[in-house]
Amino acid sequence: MPGQNRPFTPLHEMRRSGQRLVRKLADEAQLADEARFLKSWFDRPLMTGAVYPSGKALARMMARYVDPEVPGPVIELGPGTGPVTEALLQRGVDEDRLVLIEFNPDFCRLLRKRFPKARVIEGDAYALDRALADISEPAAAIVSSLPLFTRPEAQRMALLDHAFAHMHRGCPFIQFTYATVSPMPLKSRTFEAHVSPRVWLNLPPARVWVYNQPLD
Numbered sequence: 001m002p003g004q005n006r007p008f009t010p011l012h013e014m015r016r017s018g019q020r021l022v023r024k025l026a027d028e029a030q031l032a033d034e035a036r037f038l039k040s041w042f043d044r045p046l047m048t049g050a051v052y053p054s055g056k057a058l059a060r061m062m063a064r065y066v067d068p069e070v071p072g073p074v075i076e077l078g079p080g081t082g083p084v085t086e087a088l089l090q091r092g093v094d095e096d097r098l099v100l101i102e103f104n105p106d107f108c109r110l111l112r113k114r115f116p117k118a119r120v121i122e123g124d125a126y127a128l129d130r131a132l133a134d135i136s137e138p139a140a141a142i143v144s145s146l147p148l149f150t151r152p153e154a155q156r157m158a159l160l161d162h163a164f165a166h167m168h169r170g171c172p173f174i175q176f177t178y179a180t181v182s183p184m185p186l187k188s189r190t191f192e193a194h195v196s197p198r199v200w201l202n203l204p205p206a207r208v209w210v211y212n213q214p215l216d
């Protein structure tokens with residue numbers, strides 16, 4: 001290998017121990033998020049809806065359906081500890097465009113620290129009009145990690161209708177699910193639906209559904 005026999009300099013050593021430290025801190029932060037999530041699941045299993053935060057591959061799959069060029073806020077429902085939020089930033093959405101609606105006050109505190117320019121709203125995503133009372137600009141996308149199957153079909157459909165009313169026409173409502181079927185019922189639907197390939201690099205594997213109103 002090229003450079004294999006080159007002696008290590010103190011600078012190399014410093015870089016290597018720096019990298020080790022960063023990796024260790026990242027692992028600890030990840031573990032801390034998993035512990036927070038588990039606690040939330042024990043406290044409110046139906047609300048939390050998952051035992052682990054979403055992995056990076058799933059978060060990226062959700063974010064890829066957001067077009068950062070479309071103006072307006074990007075609204076996230078159930079951001080938890082923020083893996084999807086992070087992917088939205090990496091997708092090119094400015095932090096000050098993010099509106100995060102989260103029910104769990106501990107997660108809200110964490111989100112405010114992690115994303116100080118985002119607007120964190122502690123509230124119920126199913127009461128969307130109330131949660132978004134101060135936001136008049138139509139959104140570019142709504143990205144949801146809510147555990148939808150814990151709610152009756154009518155309530156899920158009402159959420160989608162309210163979400164469409166808060167977005168530019170044609171913009172996506174993005175939802176992940178571990179289930180094999182669409183969380184929004186597809187029979188007699190008035191919206192378009194698209195599903196991603198399964199994201200195997202997630203525990204458990206998941207898919208992303210995208211719903212939008214037709215443009216005409």
Ligand SMILES: C[S@@+](CC[C@H](N)C(=O)[O-])C[C@H]1O[C@@H](n2cnc3c(N)ncnc32)[C@H](O)[C@@H]1O
Nearest residue numbers: 047049050053054078079080102103124125145
């Ligand atoms: C499956 S977790 C997803 C968390 C995170 N987005 C992720 O992908 O790891 C669902 C999140 O939705 C939140 N949640 C559940 N019901 C909610 C509601 N009605 N309004 C707002 N947030 C809610 C939970 O507190 C939890 O943080």
